Amino acid sequence: MSSPANDSQRARSAGQRFLRRFLQQRLALGCLGFLVLLTLAAVFAPWVAPYDPLQQDLDRVLESPSRDHWFGTDELGRDVLSRTLFAARVSLLAAAQAVLIAIAIGVPPGLVAGLWGGRVDGLIMRATDALMSFPPLILAVALIAVLGPSLTNAMIAIGILLSPTFLRLMRATTMAVAQETYVEAARSIGCTQGWIIRKHVLPNVVSPLFVQISVFAGVAMLAEAGLSFLGLGAQPPDSSWGAMVGRGFRYLSLAPSLIVFPGLAIAITVLALYVVGDGLRDSLGREIRRES
């Protein structure tokens, strides 16, 4: 039987191995680099963007890409490149928001279900199953219908929809850890649940959690884009990539560039998130993968 101290050491070095393996994956690292650059570009959009995203020029509306306007102009003559850069802020922030909400909703009951088991676990899992039996976007639309259309409400809806996976992940990890002899031993000598969670559950769950976060950031971004496209997410004057496509819809045949560029931005960003997620998953050692 390993002592508790030994074990947290083991967990830490497992984390280091995870990191080392990830650093060897070139494609995933490249995508991570792209995401970092994109985030920087979004944060520093006021300095990076060639124009003010709200500055209209009614003499030059719905233009195709040109040297002045790399991504063309919209129906009010605003620069699409600048608008895409500013919309990145909204899209990235929204995805982060949704994932955080999903974690906040999913992780605590997952821990409880895993640690307590029994009837509480049964009840929580039943509710989770019920939640997962809803077609996701339809439920999101319904939630927005009662809460009112706004980006925050859309993100709450998406967070709720994504939460069951986090719940299951936490529950599975916690259960696996709770059955280990050293945890039983720790419990029998009176260690508190909080201590067990901090020392044993969390170190084990961090790496698989990162995988899930990365993939779900992509899913959330797609969902946000879809809802904003429908007009149920980001509301003017805010604009996300999805909202840009939604407005561009009307000018589909006149100025395709209005939707081509924000759409590509979504696709590439989501692809990068997925590739990073795949890379993280491949970096999980056998020992962790089995538990997740």
Next chain:
Amino acid sequence: MTAAAPILSVERLSVEFLTDRGWATVVDDVSFDVARGETLGLVGESGSGKTVTSLAIMQLVPMPPGRFSGGRILFEGTDLVELPEKGLQRVRGNEIAMVFQESMTSLNPAFTIGDQIAEAVRVHRGIGRRPALDRAVEVLDLVGIPSPRERVHAYPHEFSGGMRQRAAIAMALACEPKLLIADEPTTALDVTVQAQVLTLLRELQQRFGMAMLFITHNLGVVADICDRVAVMYAGQIVEVAGVDALFQAPGHPYTEGLLQAMPQLGRRGEPLAVVPGVPPMPWAMPAGCRFHPRCAYAEPACTAGPPKLDTTRPGQASRCARSASITLRGSD
């Protein structure tokens, strides 16, 4: 000894696998013949390359990670290594059939036993579904499955281990092959069933005049069923002999070790761990005689160079540098 022309002759066969440490030769320069109607036993510890040798004969070595690095496999004069896939498909299951080591997993769980037997017959004989199914009933009856007419519609999970192995044998026999390769067909079974299956194989072999390559750990079984024996160690054949000669006067110290470690007849064959020491890993073969780290007769001369497989007596060959100067004990 059998004087007839061999139905199968394996000549200088070598197979390699790609491992973490590069290409490892797991079957090294293996040669042997099987005569028509003869049963050749292939004996050796776990990992000595018996299954890979038989897969090579069937041309079923997984590639990757495996590859051929030399040799010919002549079946009735045709080199199977050179034969294109279409020709191989005509040979497999029809002329040469194989019963695999893993009886629990070698049947497809998604199809009935009858379907799996009948499909081989349909492919090779070009007959319809009904007559093929009748043939399946026939062979199931032959291998002693009770009420085969009903059982032909059962799924593998509805059969016990022994019944599954019988079904696998039935499947191999369905097209009346000229050569049957049986890879430890009894290891997974309990003692009584083991004896039944052996008796069955012997009967069938005599009845159809089929040649057989019988792979096993268990020398007791060899005495029971084989005409000649080839002993494998670390990917090489170390001794070939008629079964009586081998038991009375083994020509290789490894064979002697196997004979000493032989389990009682009829008892379940255990891995032959009783020869002291462990076999070498394919990527770390000892220089000279591969057996020398475990050999009681080893001398400095044994590490000088790899010994050749030399004829010691008519019909008996041994790969031992000292075979002329040592006398080995047979079984009593």
Next chain:
Amino acid sequence: MPRFILQRLLALIPLLLIVSLLVFSLVLLIPGDPAYLLAGEDATPEEVAAIRTEMGLDEPVLVRYGKWLIAVVQGDLGTSLFSDQPVLDVILERLPVTLSLAVAAILIALTISIPAGIVSGTRAGTRIDRAVTVGSSIGLALPNFWLGLMLVLVLAIWNPWFPATGYTPLSESLADWWRHILLPAFTLGLSASAILTRQLRGAMIEVMQLDYVRTARAKGLPHRRVVAKHALKNAAIPMVTILGLQVNGLLGGTVIVEQIFGMPGIGQLAVASVFTRDLPMIQGVVIMAVFVAVLVNLVVDISYGYFNPKVRPR
């Protein structure tokens, strides 16, 4: 078999109860007094009171839930606040559109993923396998509304090969139905086909290494038959599970796809009802969607028996 189905149906009851509770609770989530909200901004106090009575908002929550549930079970989903029509009638009128869209999307997803998964799974590591893997990653990352718009742009506007919008019922004309449904169904089915391809590829790689596949080859069966019969039927088992999971996603996706292609289905109805604040209609759509999803999953469950004789009921 019928007993098996009955058992499954009974097992669904607790699930459906929780679902109904969740759907009912939507009303409780409305910030402030729902009656004001539902009546609209410039409603008179009398109108608000009327709504309150009509929706039974004065009664205790549990009583309201009970009454609502009993009505729902009897097929009474309430009345649309927008058009005054019975919710069920409106939904049933539009359901065939959504269902045929979803079914067509599944067919397209299978048509793409089965060959792609087989080819890449049996040739793992080759160039064609890498192409399929990259293709499926892209298929997963493409936003479906964007893909739909691009298809409309290229295949309906620039090259007028397909109608950009609209829907023709199957009962009227098979050819027209197909022409109208192809682009939306492809748009809806692409991400599912990417997921199914990945799944099938992985399962094929695994199954092709199993002993019984080797046995099948040892029998002298042609490669095609080994793959198409022995490997595929087993590799299909996890694929069926994933397909069941995808159905929910597909039904959700109709919300967007119907909007783009102007199809009068329940997805479009849901979005429209958000803007008209037609809560009973939304609740009806959600209930119907869950109902369909649960039914489809039941069918998926039953079809397991075909692929996996071990779980076949006797």
